[in-house]
Amino acid sequence: MNKLTRIFVILSIMFFGACNYKKKNIEDVSNDKLKITNHTNNWNDCLVKKDLQTLANLYSKKVSLYGDSVSKIQAIATKEKFLKKYSDFNQSITSEIVVIKVTDEQYKASFTKRSTFNKKTIDVQGYLIFNKISGDWKITNESDDLTDKINTSTYINHKAELNSDNYASNNKLKITNLTITWNDCLVKQNLQKLARLYAEKISLYNKSISKMQAISSKENFFRKHSDFNQSIISKISVIKITDEQYKASFTKRSTFNKKTIDVQGYLIFNKISGDWKITNESDDLTDKINTSINTNNKTKLNTCRDVVMAILTTSPVYVQRFKKLNELKNKNRASSLKTILEGSPNPKEHNSAWYSETYDFKVFEDFPDHIATIGRFSFDPKDKQLYELDVELNNKRIDFDQNLLLKFNEICE
Known part of the structure; x- marks a missing residue:
């Protein structure tokens, strides 16, 4: 076999070997x-x-x-x-x-x-x-x-x-500065400057009033208590509730009528036309008193919101849970218990956060630096039933005062 023939044989073997490998691979x-x-x-x-x-x-x-x-x-x-x-x-x-x-x-x-x-x-x-x-x-x-x-x-x-973290940090700084300004206005009794901090409508220690009424209330208070003084003696903790709403919490030391008390105060700011305005001013002591009053006395049922809130807050499950938490709160005064209507069929009329086919409630503990949700409930206007929602948002039907349905049908439908 000459050299040329050997090369041809080797190439043939390589070619057919490659073909067989490719065929096997296929x-x-x-x-x-x-x-x-x-x-x-x-x-x-x-x-x-x-x-x-x-x-x-x-x-x-x-x-x-x-x-x-x-x-x-x-x-x-x-x-x-x-x-x-x-x-x-x-x-x-x-x-x-x-x-x-x-x-x-x-x-x-x-x-x-x-x-x-x-x-x-x-x-x-x-x-x-x-x-x-x-x-x-x-x-x-x-x-x-x-x-x-x-x-x-x-x-x-x-x-x-994550990209909006800087935006949130800037807002928290603004809210902190506005809270300090609010306190300075009270100490210096600068009502004109204080008025610029308030929204046109404000909840002032659980009373919904206009800005003018709020300033008038402050003016009357200063006249009555000439020895008034106040200082913020803790760090101001600011938490974001929504993009348009923040809450500032702090311990305030207030002196008036020759007495000095320390309470957990808070301000809620809403962004209105590009500016942060105070829409809620209160403290845990006032909230506790009002909560106790609302729990022990029947609220006048004038609106649909009043009725559905009564359906929840008078239910045995809610009352029992509230009683237990109230006992715990007496031992630990760092938080306050609150119930809000988050969703409803008519958010504007019912003053809820968003639209929902049902009336959706959230019960939470309000701490100085955070909010802890401890319960969710829902009232379905179609089947007229009250439900407790578990962590997986499954519905569990619970009892409530059926007499309230008469009021619900009268006002809400």
Whole structure:
């Protein structure tokens, strides 16, 4: 065999060897894609048949389940809870399962899934990511495009919040300075400057009045108590309630009528036409007295808000909880208990924060530096029932004074 012939033979062997390798590689990929397709169908069957044991065999020890990184045990527990909660659940894959190779050890299966639960049916683009682990293909990621879109939106919003930290810090500094100015105005009895700090309408120690009435009230107080003096003897703690509302809390030492007392005071500022204005001025001692009065005496039910507040605050569950918390508060005077109407069918008329088909209440402890939510309730005007909401916002029906429904029907409907 001459030299030229030997070179030809070697090149031929290399060429056919490469072809065979490529052919084998294509066959391996095809086999893997077939396995992934079968695993995807098995995954869907397990969900429909609620076969959690077989489903567990498909998952890896750690899996990303709709954006949450969990263990296999946690994933199965989540599925079990979901399937128990939605007994009408059903799901089918309504499109071709498209399998693409990401790496030799990872494939992605994409498909359209039609899911029915809670009496609703939706079509979304679902996907599973499989990784080869110890020779077997296991699901390491289960999600859909809708969930990914929501999670991306949440991330963007969170990033925007982080970018607004400087804005919040500047506002807190402004609120602190305005609080100091407010105290100086009282000490110097500068009513003209004080008036510029107040909003046109203000809650002054739990009385809703106009700015002019507030200034008149201050003027009468100064005339009556010529020895008045006040100082802020603690750090001013400012917390953000919303972008347009902040609360400043502090300990104030007030002297009048030859007596000196220390109480936890606070101011609530709202941004009105670009300026921060005081919309609420009070202290925990006043709030406690008013809360006690409202608890022990029936409030006049003149408005729809009055009625729904009475439905909640006279319910046995609420009263019992309030009594226990009141006992705790007597031991620890660092906080005050408050109940607000967050949502209602008519926010403007009911003075609630936002629109809701139900009347939604929040009970919270108001500390100098933070607010701690301790209970949520909801009154449904459609079925005329009062509910207590747990941490997962599940409804639990509770008793209330049914006689109040007559007043509700009279005023609210």
